[in-house]
Amino acid sequence: MSDLTTNQTVAVEGDAQFGDYVSLLKPRVMSLVVFTALVGLIVAPGAVDPMIGFASILFIALGAGASGSLNMWYDADIDAVMRRTRARAVPDGRVSPGEALSLGLGLAALSVAMLALAAGWLAAGLLAFTIFFYAVIYTMWLKRVTPQNIVIGGAAGAFPPLIGWVVATGQIGVEAVLMFALIFMWTPPHFWALALFMKADYHEAKIPMLTVTHGRPETRRQIALYSLVLVPVAFGLVLTPIAGPAYLATACVFNAAFLWGALHIWRRDDVVAIADNYRVEKSFFRLSLVYMFAHFAALLADAALGLGGGFPWQ
Amino acid sequence: MAITQTSDLHRRRAGRNLGVALCLASFIAVVFGLTVAKIRQGAEMEAFDHVARPSITVPEGGQ
Numbered sequence: 001m002s003d004l005t006t007n008q009t010v011a012v013e014g015d016a017q018f019g020d021y022v023s024l025l026k027p028r029v030m031s032l033v034v035f036t037a038l039v040g041l042i043v044a045p046g047a048v049d050p051m052i053g054f055a056s057i058l059f060i061a062l063g064a065g066a067s068g069s070l071n072m073w074y075d076a077d078i079d080a081v082m083r084r085t086r087a088r089a090v091p092d093g094r095v096s097p098g099e100a101l102s103l104g105l106g107l108a109a110l111s112v113a114m115l116a117l118a119a120g121w122l123a124a125g126l127l128a129f130t131i132f133f134y135a136v137i138y139t140m141w142l143k144r145v146t147p148q149n150i151v152i153g154g155a156a157g158a159f160p161p162l163i164g165w166v167v168a169t170g171q172i173g174v175e176a177v178l179m180f181a182l183i184f185m186w187t188p189p190h191f192w193a194l195a196l197f198m199k200a201d202y203h204e205a206k207i208p209m210l211t212v213t214h215g216r217p218e219t220r221r222q223i224a225l226y227s228l229v230l231v232p233v234a235f236g237l238v239l240t241p242i243a244g245p246a247y248l249a250t251a252c253v254f255n256a257a258f259l260w261g262a263l264h265i266w267r268r269d270d271v272v273a274i275a276d277n278y279r280v281e282k283s284f285f286r287l288s289l290v291y292m293f294a295h296f297a298a299l300l301a302d303a304a305l306g307l308g309g310g311f312p313w314q
Numbered sequence: 315m316a317i318t319q320t321s322d323l324h325r326r327r328a329g330r331n332l333g334v335a336l337c338l339a340s341f342i343a344v345v346f347g348l349t350v351a352k353i354r355q356g357a358e359m360e361a362f363d364h365v366a367r368p369s370i371t372v373p374e375g376g377q
Contacts, residue, residue, distance in 0.1 A: 017326050018333030051351035055344050118348055
C-alpha cells in the first residue's frame, strides 16, 4: 500500500500570499521610519520603559505601513504605468484594491489607537495626522496636481523622529522639530535626483514632477538650492544638546559631499548625463540615502556614548 | 491508498494562514507586555471596585 501525492498548480488571480500583503506596507520605507523614530525616542531626555518604547515604535511603523497600503490602493492606476512600480501587488493583480484599502484603514485605526494607549494622545494624534497627510494630502491631492508634491509631501516622512521624541517626553521640543526639518529639507533633492534618471516613468504616468513641469535644468538648479538650505538645518542640530562630536563630524563630511554632488548635478546637462548613463545623479541618490542614515546614526552614537551636549554653546 | 493533493492554492493559503496566526500571536504578546509595563508604572492607575478611590475621596476637614 502506498500514498499517492499529486501536485496541482493552479494560478488563481487575487489569491495573494502573505508576503504580498506585507509588500503593501512598503517594508523598506518602514525600516527608515523605524530607524528615525527609534533615534527620536532614544536621544530624547528621560527614560522610557523598554516595552513601551518597543510597542510605540512598532505602532509607528504599522501606521507608516497603513499609509503605504492606502497609497498603493489609490495609486494603482499610475503604478501600473511606471516601470519601477508595475510589479507591485495591486497593479499586478495579486491583491485587489479593496483589500489594500481595507488593510490600510484597519492598520491605521489599530496603530493610532494602540499608540494612544502606549504613549498618549499627542503621539497618537501626530501619527494619525501623518497617515492623513501621506494618504490624503500627498497621495490623493498634491501628487497629481503640483510639482511641489515632493516638497510638501516630504513632511509625512519627516514626522517619525518627532513622534518618537513625543513618546519619550510627552511634548514637542526644538530638537524634534530640527530632526523633522532635516528629513523635510532632504526629501526634495533625494526624490528629484531619482526623477532625473527615472525620466520616462513620471512622464508616462503624467505625474507633475518638477522634471516634467519645469524641465530638467530647473530640477538640477532646485536640487542645488534645496541642498544649500539643507546644510544649515543639518548644522542647526549641533546647537542642541542631543548632538555631540560624532554628529558634528558626520555633518561636516556628509554635508560637504552632498553639496559637492548637488553642485555637480547643477553644472551638468542631460547630454552629458545620458552619455554616462546618469552616473552622477545615481551616485547622488545613493549618497542621499547614506546621508540620512549617517546623520541619525551619529545622533544615536552620541546618545549611546553620552557625548551629546558636550559643546560649550549647547 | 491515501491520495493527498497539494496544490499551489493550498500552499498559498497555508502560508497566509500561518502569517495571520503569527501576527495575531505577536499582537497578543505585545498587548500583554504593554499591560505589564503599564501596571509596573502604576502611578496613574486607580482601581474601581471595593477599593478606596483617591480622586473621589474628600479630604478630612475639607468639602
